[in-house]
Amino acid sequence: MSDNEIQVYSIYIDAPAQKVWDAITTSEFTTDYGYGGDVEIDLTPGGTYKNFTTAEMKQMGMGEVSVSGEVIEADAPRRLVLTWTPAWMPDAKTQLTWELTEYPSGLTQVVLTHDLTGAPDLAVQTRGGGEPASGGGGWPWVLSGLKTLLETGASMDRQAG
Numbered sequence: 001m002s003d004n005e006i007q008v009y010s011i012y013i014d015a016p017a018q019k020v021w022d023a024i025t026t027s028e029f030t031t032d033y034g035y036g037g038d039v040e041i042d043l044t045p046g047g048t049y050k051n052f053t054t055a056e057m058k059q060m061g062m063g064e065v066s067v068s069g070e071v072i073e074a075d076a077p078r079r080l081v082l083t084w085t086p087a088w089m090p091d092a093k094t095q096l097t098w099e100l101t102e103y104p105s106g107l108t109q110v111v112l113t114h115d116l117t118g119a120p121d122l123a124v125q126t127r128g129g130g131e132p133a134s135g136g137g138g139w140p141w142v143l144s145g146l147k148t149l150l151e152t153g154a155s156m157d158r159q160a161g
Contacts, residue, residue, distance in 0.1 A: 005123045009112045011143050015150040017102035020110060021077035023150055024098055032155045033145030035135070037066060041082075043074040049082050063087060069096070077102075084114070092119035110146070112139060 013020055023029035027038040030051070038052045051067040058064075069083035077100055084096040095115040102108045116123040130136020137144075145156045 004118075005116045005120065007114045007116060007123065007126060007139065009139050009143055011110050011147055012107050013110055013147050013150050014107055016106060017077040017100040017108045019150060020100050020108045020146075021080075023146055024080065025076075029149065033149045034142035035066070041071065043071060043076065043080075045071055045073060047071040047074075049084075086122065089119070089122050092116075092122040094119050094122065110143070112143065114139065 023033070025039065025041050025043065027040075030037060030039040031054075035057075036054045037057070040048070040050045040052070042048050047070070049067075049069040049071055050065050052064060053062045053066045057066060065087055067084060067086050069085055071080070071082045072095070073079060073081040079100070080098040082096055084094045086092060094117075097111075097113040097115075099111040099113070100108050101111075114126055116126065125136070126138045128136065128138025128140040130138075132141050148154065148156045
């Protein structure tokens with residue numbers, strides 16, 4: 001595997017772009033999909049981004065923050081670009097881009113691009129394919145949970161994530 005890896009995921013969610021944006025950027029939603037945890041984000045260029053750990057993560061020895069970064073660009077509700085550094089791999093400084101396109105039908109296309117150049121070990125993790133209960137679901141798990149939450153109002157089985 002190359003050290004230059006860019007992962008791109010695309011899904012459609014039956015929800016307006018603003019609702020998807022809110023689900024990505026507010027704790028009202030982030031605690032109910034993916035790996036859970038509150039989010040704190042200053043949506044201005046140079047602003048900070050923090051994804052906080054859950055009680056379960058803390059029991060496994062993690063600190064208060066699971067992922068941190070800096071906002072590069074925020075154009076609500078269309079585009080969010082930020083640096084993304086996981087606490088368990090502090091040297092893996094990567095870039096994450098969320099692009100939202102709302103269609104007249106009410107569907108929103110979500111394209112998530114994760115530039116993992118220089119972070120091959122993290123690329124293996126974010127690609128998913130492992131057991132979600134052990135943290136191995138990666139971006140496919142997070143996006144599946146986001147879609148499920150916004151379309152049904154319910155979280156995916158937390159025992160699996």
